[in-house]
Amino acid sequence: MAGRTQPLLAGVVTALVGFASSFTVVLAGLRAVGATDAQAASGLLVLxxxxxxxxxxxGLRHRIPMSVAWSTPGAALLVATGPLPGGWPTAVGAFLVSGVLIVAAGLFPPLGRAVAAIPRPVAGAMLAGVLLPLCTAPVRALVEVPLLAAPVVVTWVLLHRYARRWAVPAALAVAVVAITLTASGLGGVGAAGLLPVVELTAPAWSLSATIGLAVPLFLVTMAAQNVPGMAVLVGYGYRPPFGAALRATGLASLAAAPAGGHAVNLAAISAALAAGPDAHPDPDRRWIASVTAGVGLALLGLGAGLATALVALAPPVLIEAVAGLALLGALATAIAAAVTEPDAREAAVVAFVVTASGVTLLGVGGAFWGLLAGWLMLLLFREGRAPS
Incomplete structure (x- = not known):
């Protein structure tokens, strides 16, 4: 009996940790690019x-524990990008373009290899620049709302030391308690406002949004989620079909976009919960955990309305603080990737600084310019060293 229930329990844990640790990042990102609370709740639900x-x-098709999640770094990119010319419909159009690119990467392997060939230091620096503004939010929250933020941060620190996988969910739980004790507006939302509702938006397209959001969203999702997610599976001895995974998650992204979902991809951080030995001693049985996690995540989506209502009542900096705590590990990984190669460090620093500046030029956000600046610096430095 234990052998049967072990992958089921591992799947439930994977779904709970995956949802609780980063749904605040998703809501913050969708609202940053112009979504109303109802549209953000719809986006979280469809994701x-x-x-x-x-x-x-x-999981059922390939019998491999291929966990799937939303793009958490992609949501952080939305926060860094902010409102777009054309508003929310333009953001939805960018989500669709990103989904098309993911499907294309699954259909045409050279495109996927081209993304994987982006210099690791530059890609890591761009991601670090995207994540930095959210990761500083816990510090700002301790200054602006200390009575609310201090218990959240202390909870995260303690559990990060003794039960790391539960650190962010527990910090979120403390934040929810603080919000419900200090806010008085939840009772006025009504049951109808808490029900799961899909709100469709007609997309709009612009060149600046395609370059400034769609392309960086595709690159971040591929480099920070899909490629590491595959690496986790390979590390546990699996030979996952990358093309099939990209096609499935790309089609899921296309389906989610009109209702506000920004990107769906292979899980990276939570992938080990379903693919590792804790899910089942037999590697051939661990796919049950990823399938269970998928079902659990779909059920958790039914609480998107309640989650959004709670977030709407909280001071924005407190929600950003919880999101920032969830992303600290990703920031550390990105910084490590950026500075690993000594010859590329200056180019990586340029990419990081330009991205973190949050500048918008010609309607295009800092993530694109950071990637471009870092790549150009890398080319210049390599050209300068070639003669010697």
Missing amino acids: CLTAGLAAAWL
Whole structure:
């Protein structure tokens, strides 16, 4: 009996940790690019549903524990990008373009290899620049709302030391308690406002949004989620079909976009919970954990309305603080990747500084310019060293 229940329990844990540790990042990102609370709740709901369905399909089809999630770094990119000319419909159009690019990477392997060939230091520096503004939010929250933020941060620190996988969910739980004790508006939301609702938006397109959001969203999702997610599976001895995974998650992204979902991809951080030996001693049985996680994530999406209502009542900096705590590990990984190669460090620093500046030029956000600046610096430095 224990052998049967172990992957089921591992799947439940994977779904809970994956949802609780980063849904605040998703809501913050969607609201940053112009979504209303209802549109953000719709986006969170469809991300849960489509990611859950993709995980169930991949697990049942290939018998490999291929966990699927939303793009957490992509959501952080939305926060860094901010409002777009054309508003929320233009953001939805960018989500669709990013989904098309993911499907294309699954259909045409050279495109996926081209993304993987982006210099690791520059890609890591760009991601670090995207994550930095959110990761500083816990510090700002301790100054601006100390009575609310201090218990959250202390909880995270203690559990990060003794039960790391539960650190962010526990910090979120403390934040929820603080919000409910200090806010008085939740009772006025009404049951109808807490029900799961899909709100469709007609997309709009612009060149600046395609270059400034769609392309960076695709690159961040590929470099920070899909490629590491595959690496986790390979590390546990699996030979996952990368093309099939990209096609499935790309189609899920396309399905989610009109309802506000920004990107669906292979899980990277939570992938080990379903693919590791804790899920089941037999590697051939661990796919049950990823399928269970997919079903669990889809069910958790039904609480998107409640989650959004709680977030709407909280001071924005407190929600950003929880999101920042969830992303500190990703920031550390990105910084490590940026400075690993001594010859590329200056180029990586340029990419990081330009991205973190948050500048917008010609309607295009800092992530694109940071990637471009870092790549150009890398070329210049390599050209300068060639004669010697």
